[in-house]
Amino acid sequence: MLYLRNASEINALIAQYTHKKTLWVDTEIADFNTQNPRLSLIQVLGDPSDTIGRTVVILDVIEQPEIVENFIESIMNNPTIEKVFHQASYDLKFLGKNQAQNVTCTLEMAKSIPHYLLPLPNFSLKTLVEVLYQINIDKTEQTSDWGQRPLSDIQLNYAKMDPVYLAMVHHKLLQLQAVVYPNPETEDLTSLAARYLQLKQQLKLLSSEVEHIETRLKAAMQTQKISETDYLKLSRSQRQTTKVEFSQLATVAQQHRLSLNFPVTLTQKLQKELKEFMTELSLQVETTTSWRLSAKQVENIDNQDELDF
DNA sequence: ATCACTGCAGCTGCTTAGAT
């Protein structure tokens, strides 16, 4: 691990890293719970095979905005370098905001994996590491004082490991993504269809029971006047919708010369009522295409044989 | 023509999750 505080050393390292294809990056923020959070550290890993953080570089950039500016311009805004973060939106607030190019977010990646393939209680980096690698990691330093100097060895060690865990998680997520998005050209329709129909059937049974029990629970809790149990909460919400006769709205708009310029959907019912006056209107017709999948009812094998392909 | 059903979309109000 390399811990750099000297400006010229850091800038030299930034220059060196502009040739990398991918960087795994994390930051630590001081005074995070105040109006003025300050960027304290930028941790960078360039070698994903490093699982102990030997090659991690920790850039101490607290109160050194020129260095941060250089990092943003040379690394963050450089589209040829892929930057991997966890919850990138947070780090980007300090590192170039929406100017940053070629950013990958492992939180977003994890969310794009269907739950049944990657069941997670939450999407924190800690959880991802634990589930994907069956190891426990300590995150207690996360909320420590990153504004103090010198930083403790424990803090630096913690800071060092973050980009390592990040690269590990990133690697597994890439593998999972390949499984999740196979090539439609080569999908096995037979087995996919069989699984689909099987699940549909199970879903029908399950959802009917869920709905049934939900109804009974609501009724029971209302009747017994229990709004909360150890595991459930029943809450009531009300909602107001304000409506007006269209003719009145039109009159008022005209009288007061309101510029209510927005399109109104002409439903089939309305179109029927308008009939011949339709031609007097300048219509904007939008077409949308949708695909529907439905299960065919196949009575028996004989019928199948009669089907003509 | 009518009906039930499904899928899709949007809204309100509320809650949660992630970062440090």
Next chain:
DNA sequence: ATCTAAGCAGCTGCAGTGAT
């Protein structure tokens, strides 16, 4: 402590499909 984005529940409403 703070921010922000997203999700969820519950609802309304429309369009298309297929059966009658």
